[in-house]
Amino acid sequence: MKNKATNTQIIAEHLAKRFDIRNTDFSKADSREYLCDNLIPSDIFVIAGNGAVLETNHGKLFDLSSMSLNCILGQNDPWVNASIQAYIASGRPSFHSTRVGSEIYYEVAELIAKVSGIQNPVVNHRQCNGSDVTELAILAAYQHKDKDRELLVSFRGSYYGQNLTSFIASDLQTQNRFLLTEEPSIYFLDAPDNFLPGSSENLSSNDIKTLDELRTIASKSFAVIIEPIQMSNMVNVCNPSFLKELKTICEKFDIQLIFDDIQTGFGWLGTFSSASFFDVYPNLLAVSKALTAGYGPLSSLVMDKRYKDLPMSTVLKTNGADLRSLVAARAVIERLRGVPKEYIPSDLSTDFRHELEVGLFFSFKNKVEILEQCVQTLKQQCASRLGNMRGCGLIRCVEVIDNHGHPDPETCKKIQEQLLQSGVLVRSVKHGLLFKIPIVITDQELHEAFDIVGSVIRRFS
Ligand SMILES: Cc1ncc(COP(=O)(O)O)c(C=O)c1O
Incomplete structure (x- = not known):
């Protein structure tokens, strides 16, 4: 076992030059013909990354969208990097089937369940x-439904992914349905009204109407699936009262409540789950993305014990115990809530030791305040081009409007493209610029990046 670890180290050292960023081979971009159209990147070539900043052939790139909304810790987080390196060098199994257990296999399940x-x-x-x-969440709810209940309740503006189940349940995927000859039993309610944190939590008349509509179909419905913040619907934030009332209705009518927490779980709101953030707890909570902070594919369905008996062919996946992803998930949890003191080396800088010890959630409120200032300044500086600001925590959207105050998706797309060329990565959806900021971004980086955003948007004024 020890030999294996030593061989790994010798080879890794030998291979270091292969990955040396000074040897970056830009000619690899010539292979773009092997990619599907939608996967061909821009002419920006990424060389290195550190936190919220990437080094590219065009210079510095601030990542204000956490690399496709995943990387809560930005790039190359030292704690996650080191945890994976140490694990791989240790001689512990690099992969095992879910038929055998291991320390990390059990520990991560327990950790995710608890947080x-x-x-x-x-x-x-x-x-x-x-x-x-x-998909598994919907299936779990389906397995536990009463036989006379056939409806799955979803919402306009929803997006749950790209498999058949997600296609049929997502309003935004209606155009991509295939292999379905009958109308599936999905009932779409209106999207909840967008909630501005800090405003009154009284329900709007639309939200009241939507919840009343749910009551009328409640006896036929087995589950409701909802994103507490619809990222792909321009960061549409549910009113906490809406979610509370939704939960009350679900309990009263014995409907199973599913939260799709894939965009909102593991850090963006300063909590491990949107359930804790909104203080509303579903029966099934689906998490992914930030769970490994981009260090490997892993998702988790956390659910109450009654779902323990899911059928064999639905809960097992070939790669169900990918250990590097599990190691990453544990490291992400530690990084956010603090690393046990005994694992922190004494020869790190005092500041970094402190950050590791207290965890990144410790300074979350402060970071969000700075972000809030940046967003407000942006709004003032670009008043003629920007409409409402939406979102909370590290998830934000600014609406791009035309001279008449109407939504302007075309300009929004152009702004996004110019931002990329000017060194800031954001996403856009409809007429909204989406920001999902890695929690490790420094105050200075935030200011610098938002200065660029402001100067690019002003070009369109
Ligand atoms: C809310 C939500 N649910 C589910 C998914 C699907 O995740 P994936 O792309 O990893 O399949 C996404 C993807 O962006 C999402 O935003």
């Missing part, structure tokens, strides 16, 4: 993506 906030939970963790885990 989720779900009462009396069990976990199905699987090496897969978000689509698979929302």
Whole structure:
């Protein structure tokens, strides 16, 4: 066993020059013909990354979208990097089937279960993506439904992924349905009204109407699936009162409540789950993305114990115990809530030791305040081009409007493209610029990046 670890180290040292960033081979971009159209990147070539900043052939790139909404810790987080390196060098198994257990296999399930906030939970963790885990959540609810209940309730503006189940349940995937000859039993309610944190939590008349509509179909419905913040619907944040009332209705009518927490779980809101953030707890909570912070595919379904008996062919995946993903998930949890003192080396800088010890959630409020200032300044500086600001925590959206104050998706797309060329990565959806900021971003980086955003948007004024 020891020999194996030593061989790994010798080879790794030898291979270091292969990955040396000074030897970056830009000619590899010539292979773009092997990619599908939608996967061909821009002419920006990424060389290195550190936290929220990437080094590219075009210079510095601030990542304000956490690399496709995944990397809560930005790039190359030292704690996660080192945890994976140490694990790989240790001689412990690099992979095992779910038929045998290991320390990390059990430990991570327990950790995820505990931090989720779900009462009396069990976990199905699987090496897969978000689509698979929302599918599993719907399937778990279906397995436990009463026989005369056929409706799955979803919402306009929803997006749960890219497999058949997600296609049929997502309003935004209606155009991509295939292999389905009958209308599936999905009932779409209106999207909840967007909630501005800090405003009154009284329900809007639309939200009241939506919940009343749910009551009328409640006896036929077996589950409701909802994203507490619809990222792909321009960061549409549910009013906490809406979620509370939704939960009350679900309990009263014995409907199973599913939260798709794939965009919102593991850090973006300063909590491990949107359930803890909103203080509303579903029966099934689907998490992914930030769970490994981009260090490997892993998603988890956290659910109450009654779902313990899911059928064999639905809960097992070939890569269900991918250990590097599990090691990453444990390291992400530690990084966010603090690393046990005994694991922190004494020869790190005092500041970094302190950050590791207290965890990144410790300074979350402060970071969000700075982000809030940046967003408000942006709004003032670009008043003629920007409409409402939406979102909370590290998840934000600014609406791009035209001279008449109407939504302007075309300009929004152009702004996004120019931002990329000017050194800031954001996403856009409809007329919204989406920001999902890695929690490790420094105050200075935030200011610098938002200065660029402001100057690019002003070009369109
Ligand atoms: C809310 C939500 N659910 C599910 C998914 C599907 O995740 P994946 O792309 O990993 O399959 C996504 C993807 O962006 C998402 O935003």
